[in-house]
Amino acid sequence: MVQWTKNPIKKRVWVALHFGGDNDMANRRLIFWVFVMLMAGLGGQVWAQEAEPGWRVGLAAARITPDQPIRMAGYSDRTQPSQSVSSDLYAKAMVLEDGNGNRALLITADIIGFTERISGPVCKRLETSTGLERKSILLNAAHNHCGPVILANPSLLEENLERPFGEVQWKRVMDYNKKLEDDLVRIGQEALRNLKPARLSRGAGVAQFVMNRREFTEHGIILGVNPRGPVDRTVPVMRVEAPDGQLLAVLFGAACHCTTLDQDYVSIDGEWAGYAQSYLEHKFPGVQAMFITGCGGDANPYPRRTLALAQQHGRNLGAEVERVLAEKLKPVRGPIRTELRFLDLPLQKLSRQEIEALQTSDGPDFFAKHALKMLAQGKTLPEHYSAPFGLWQFGQDLTLVGYSGEPVVDYVAFTEKALGPLNLWVAGYCNDVYGYLPSARVLEEGGYETRGLYVEIGLFASKVQDVVMNAITEMAVKAGRPMPARMARQSPKWVPPGGATPLRVASNSN
Numbered sequence: 001m002v003q004w005t006k007n008p009i010k011k012r013v014w015v016a017l018h019f020g021g022d023n024d025m026a027n028r029r030l031i032f033w034v035f036v037m038l039m040a041g042l043g044g045q046v047w048a049q050e051a052e053p054g055w056r057v058g059l060a061a062a063r064i065t066p067d068q069p070i071r072m073a074g075y076s077d078r079t080q081p082s083q084s085v086s087s088d089l090y091a092k093a094m095v096l097e098d099g100n101g102n103r104a105l106l107i108t109a110d111i112i113g114f115t116e117r118i119s120g121p122v123c124k125r126l127e128t129s130t131g132l133e134r135k136s137i138l139l140n141a142a143h144n145h146c147g148p149v150i151l152a153n154p155s156l157l158e159e160n161l162e163r164p165f166g167e168v169q170w171k172r173v174m175d176y177n178k179k180l181e182d183d184l185v186r187i188g189q190e191a192l193r194n195l196k197p198a199r200l201s202r203g204a205g206v207a208q209f210v211m212n213r214r215e216f217t218e219h220g221i222i223l224g225v226n227p228r229g230p231v232d233r234t235v236p237v238m239r240v241e242a243p244d245g246q247l248l249a250v251l252f253g254a255a256c257h258c259t260t261l262d263q264d265y266v267s268i269d270g271e272w273a274g275y276a277q278s279y280l281e282h283k284f285p286g287v288q289a290m291f292i293t294g295c296g297g298d299a300n301p302y303p304r305r306t307l308a309l310a311q312q313h314g315r316n317l318g319a320e321v322e323r324v325l326a327e328k329l330k331p332v333r334g335p336i337r338t339e340l341r342f343l344d345l346p347l348q349k350l351s352r353q354e355i356e357a358l359q360t361s362d363g364p365d366f367f368a369k370h371a372l373k374m375l376a377q378g379k380t381l382p383e384h385y386s387a388p389f390g391l392w393q394f395g396q397d398l399t400l401v402g403y404s405g406e407p408v409v410d411y412v413a414f415t416e417k418a419l420g421p422l423n424l425w426v427a428g429y430c431n432d433v434y435g436y437l438p439s440a441r442v443l444e445e446g447g448y449e450t451r452g453l454y455v456e457i458g459l460f461a462s463k464v465q466d467v468v469m470n471a472i473t474e475m476a477v478k479a480g481r482p483m484p485a486r487m488a489r490q491s492p493k494w495v496p497p498g499g500a501t502p503l504r505v506a507s508n509s510n
């Protein structure tokens with residue numbers, strides 16, 4: 001029985017689709033036209049996908065190897081300036097422009113980490129000279145421990161550490177940092193001028209040398225080897241090719257410290273991330289290979305301590321990326337939407353007594369010493385640290401989450417839980433590396449990653465993970481990531497694992 005409606009077209013279509021009605025001929029005609037309309041609709045969709053304006057990609061790079069002996073970053077007990085160069089360091093830029101003209105700029109570099117002291121002015125200068133907004137710029141460093149010192153917040157570093165390098169080295173470090181800032185601005189501008197039509201696709205491989213380094217001992221957690229500990233061994237890969245299929249660039253990642261070489265090594269070197277990039281650039285001449293660090297705050301390469309091992313890890317990673325590039329990859333389509341938020345990361349509120357208790361042999365000395373000094377000067381201790389977090393959404397195909405700081409591996413699981421496990425690229429060491437970004441679990445267990453801010457004063461509170469994940473969830477929704485079904489049913493809200501996280505004083509065993 002046909003239900004009459006006020007809409008005669010609806011009724012006729014209903015009749016037509018059910019092969020019935022009084023006038024067979026008229027209905028057949030209608031069926032034909034409905035069929036044509038449906039096909040036109042489907043065809044239009046197919047056509048829209050195929051003809052969807054593709055990407056334009058612009059590339060540029062600069063050699064950033066220091067040209068004089070310079071104080072090196074990463075190990076506080078390495079006080080000797082660099083004696084030689086065993087491999088060059090590079091900064092690289094890639095601009096992505098979608099079919100609607102939305103642009104995003106990625107800058108990577110073989111350095112210990114970007115700090116706001118560099119990222120802030122670089123982004124400001126790029127915004128002024130190119131119109132590119134800060135939220136569309138992501139800086140990611142390889143966390144290379146064989147590069148030069150990168151300056152952190154000026155007032156605290158200079159006040160607290162009292163120019164520890166001596167005047168000559170201090171000036172050299174300042175000059176290097178200024179030149180680095182200029183180089184980064186220049187390659188950003190160059191990449192914007194070099195835009196060419198391109199297609200993006202992605203895949204993933206495995207990094208075998210990534211090892212959890214939080215070793216549990218009778219004397220607490222040390223920086224060692226923990227084969228049972230969690231790590232993210234994913235090697236995310238993005239292929240950038242010309243419309244004719246020619247490879248133009250490759251973006252790849254791994255979640256691990258660049259610490260094969262230890263404090264005894266005093267040559268400038270690109271470490272395994274540098275060797276992986278040069279492997280790919282030799283295999284594919286003319287191609288720009290760029291490395292993005294993941295959430296490797298608690299991961300070291302394994303084994304380590306020789307240059308041959310750094311080269312071996314790099315070769316193995318490069319070969320794995322090469323293998324993935326030859327596979328059938330998934331398309332990455334636009335539009336691109338970028339988000340950036342500065343979050344007030346909560347710091348522990350501690351009494352003078354609690355801070356004094358941390359001054360024991362295994363406490364976080366740096367924090368306790370400077371916190372007590374500040375209190376003695378009548379200053380109040382900060383309760384938050386403002387840190388930038390980024391997120392790039394590539395159409396429906398991929399979400400790149402850019403955590404700042406040195407996130408421990410738990411942030412990969414948190415991201416999967418909050419945003420769903422598919423179509424993710426989880427990066428750490430973005431925009432500002434101010435210290436380890438611990439989870440409540442790590443803070444409770446203790447260990448090196450609980451040491452707090454490097455040059456500013458503060459230890460992260462365990463609720464830091466909830467503050468971060470709430471914001472990441474909101475940013476993903478705003479950027480248009482298709483969220484898991486449970487997210488669509490309720491208001492998007494991060495639920496911490498195991499419920500609320502207790503506030504707890506961290507201990508430090510290193």
Ligand SMILES: [Zn+2]
Nearest residue numbers: 143257297406
């Ligand atoms: Zn580190």
